[in-house]
Amino acid sequence: MFAYLIASGISTGALYAMVAIGLVLVYRSTGHINFSHGELFMFGGFIAYTFFVILGMPYFVSLAVAVIGGFLLGVLCDRTVYRPLIKAPALTMVLATVGFSFLIKGVARFFWGAREGGDYVAFPAAVDPAPIPIGGIMVFPQQLLVLGGAFFFVVVFTIFFRRTRWGKMMQATAENATAAFLSGIRVERVYTMTWGTGACIASAAAVLMAPLTLLSPDVGFNLLLRAFAATVLGGLGSMPGAIIGGFLVGIIESLAGGYLHTGLQEVSAFIIIIVVLVFRPSGLFGIHKLRET
Amino acid sequence: MRRLFSRRNVVAAGLVFFAVLPFVANPYVIFIGNLALMYILLSVGLNMLLGYAGQLAFAHAALFGVGAYTTGLLKLELDLHYGLALVAGVGLATVTGLAVAMPALRLRGLYLALATVAFAQATLWVFTHWNSVTYGGAGFRVPPLDFEPFTPRPDIGVYALTYVIVLASVPLGWNLLRSRVGRAWVAIRESEVAAESLGIDITRYKAIAYVVSAMYAGTAGGLFAGMLGIVTPESFDLFQVIVHFCMVIVGGLGSIWGGVIGAVGLVGLQEVLRAFRHLQEIAFGGLILFTVLVIPGGAVSLLKRYLPGWKEPLRRTEHDE
């Protein structure tokens, strides 16, 4: 039982981590939390659905299109929401991203909501749907794909930040936007890039996850809350923290559901947020001081 | 002609409008009027916390829910008089508000936002799972209210009660904001460091903001339970907080009258949105975006700009708007 719970916790945790990465990316460079991040995730999933199921394209083509589409949506969010409000107080930004989330949720429901007679659509697995044995337990190949996807993105991002010019510019802007601007970095382009990149990881996560659950216009919000828990647990603003936090939230949910009561599975993320913020607001790996906003 | 729409006249017209409404309108319009009045309480209270004290807290719908649940349950289980149940509801909501404030005082900005989002969700979970007390996800019916000998119609009774409470508590809020407390809140909002160096007890005034806004939310919740005759958990989810935020933003952040206008405007708008059917979400999201992008100061900022007599003390400075 323990092995199963840990395995499924890791698999959902990988998903939370991927959503959290995008959230933290945007938070680090802009100091704002994108409340529409869950909906960007959802929309990416539906883009892939359109290409994979409706148009019958290959899975990896659909994944690529969803990642590009997610990027563009992130850029749209930057241009319509973030840029005009760059100097606005945190509350205004929260409201604006919430407004944006309703907008895209409504659009998704308009196009895909009524398909298949429900408010959800089925997304066939990219790989063989039958479970396979690994180390004495059964897992779905799709779960391995989620894990592999998460690992892939973590590696790609580490390389991106450490080695590429864009990555370094993003790091610099996150550390100190004014200094970055003074040293010739076009900060506003970096912001656009950040929003786009955050959304494209979320899209990829959605495409990987969709075959394991069903896809509906309402999936975003719950994922967003889990990603909040992951980022808070890892220390708001810490990238490795968010990844480890994501896995931990997944595992805690799974263990609480398995050993204590299945009703606790749903609520553990909120308890994690409250407990961490009350007793250790900097999180497990908090390297940043408490920021004022 | 512009003087005709000065604040004094508009408020007077509003008072008369809401006073006449129950005598002339059909029950549907009366109900919507009652909703609008109740939301005025909620949004004025929220505006104190959000707009004046600058605390980005999402706990409001949960406190609103605590007020509704307490009032409804006391009426149902103990057959308490509605007035007493309402007072108890306000009391428990206030205590809960204080309980939220304790840890929340240590948190700022987005940390506070995330903590209170989690609190709101956890409260909702309690509403749906504490079966022996809250009747779980199915909620419970509140026994019909009795306003004899004043009126045989309970809906008009609740309406009148709401009207009177609004009449008392909006001026109360107005005065509070013009007092030392209101000035302290604005100082804290603008800069905690500066406020502290002025000798303002930040912890104390922040706590007051939570408590006062919880009182308003609890009152609104108690009235809500009486008005609907049913209490169910989904009336207090995070979407409702967004609606409340929207009222404050659309009306005008950091303005009592903004809160009033926002509440009445949004209730009216929700009725209009019914006609949008499947495009409701798009219309609602679009409205929020439009407001924060085009008229960030809310409706009241337009009134201030184009009409005389809408100036308020402690308004937000121009660069905020």
Added chain:
Amino acid sequence: MKLSQLTATVGAAALAATWISIAAAPARAETGVTDDTIKIGALGVLTGPNAKFGDTIYNGVEAVYRQANAAGGIHGRMIEYVREDDRCQAAEAVGAVKKLIHQHQVFMIHGGACSNASLAAKPEIVAVGVPWVITASTASSLTDPVHPRIFTTMLAGWMESYAQVQYAIDQGMKRIAIVAQHDNWGRSRYDPLIEAFKRQGIEPVADEEIAPDPSDGTPQALRLQAAQADAVILILFPKAAAVVLRDTYKIGYRPFLIGGSTVGDVGVFASNVGIPGAADKLHAVSTIGYTADDPAMAEWKAKVEAAFPNDTFNIYHMFGIASGQFVVEALRRAGRDLTRESVSQAMTDLSVQTDPYAGPITCTPTNHQCHNTAAWFGLVDGVTNRVGVTAVTR
């Protein structure tokens, strides 16, 4: 000057208030009925994730009404069907029902989706005495005890739950467990389910919970397996049900699964789950007697899809068609002198065999939960088949 201004504003406000009240014109002979029209209101969720329980069903109802209108109406009167959205919220439902009754001035109400919203609307309907035929809300307290003007054409929540327990026992199951979502929908079935267990004198061997929108069901699956349940009753929406099915299958645990009407079209659901074999041991109880692609439904499928080009014909339309046929028959029986009283009287003693249901909708003076024929569906050689029909009693 000041005084005149105040008078002007007061006057304007009073005028506005009176103007609004004009909408509430005094009632005629019978509200909502003219020489050539009958106005019927639908109350329920029209948008958002639950719209299938409201709007989709009303499309089915409207298809029946249009057919009746095309055939010359009912005693020469055309049915007008107006819908108001309650957004699945109690507060909205009170507003919506008051709007239907006092603003639209409907003759009767035909609709009702989310149970909590319908419960919130009930007092107003009772106070005014509007006849109400419920299409989807399952909370038993809506129609039990009997109110002379309130009827339901949907299996009441307790019926599905009782049927599920009975079915498990009939299939020879000894260790029966539950997985439920505990939102308002789930509660209206979970509470009677526990009651049904008590009446049978047995205890569920496990009682697990899952969120309506979960990403993992492994803990639930493991606990069910640990409890050695041989049958599992699902009180779940398709989304949660798919996750539970997937994860029980994953851990290699194959209990007999007993679903509710939300997964009533077992074939469609199985293809949603997407894992071959995962739904083989699933039987689901359903309100309707046929699947959406059954040849018996072909005619209605064509009509609905012609009238509502955005819709794909599904089980929710079928709920609406059955309910619509019942109401049309009641209106016919009530005769040309149509009143709220006469139609309620007609319904009180009425039995109608509808196209989508396996048994007749039968109302009696002592029972207004008029539909009690549950059909069971399961996969036979990969195709959805009706595997049984039961009349539910308690």
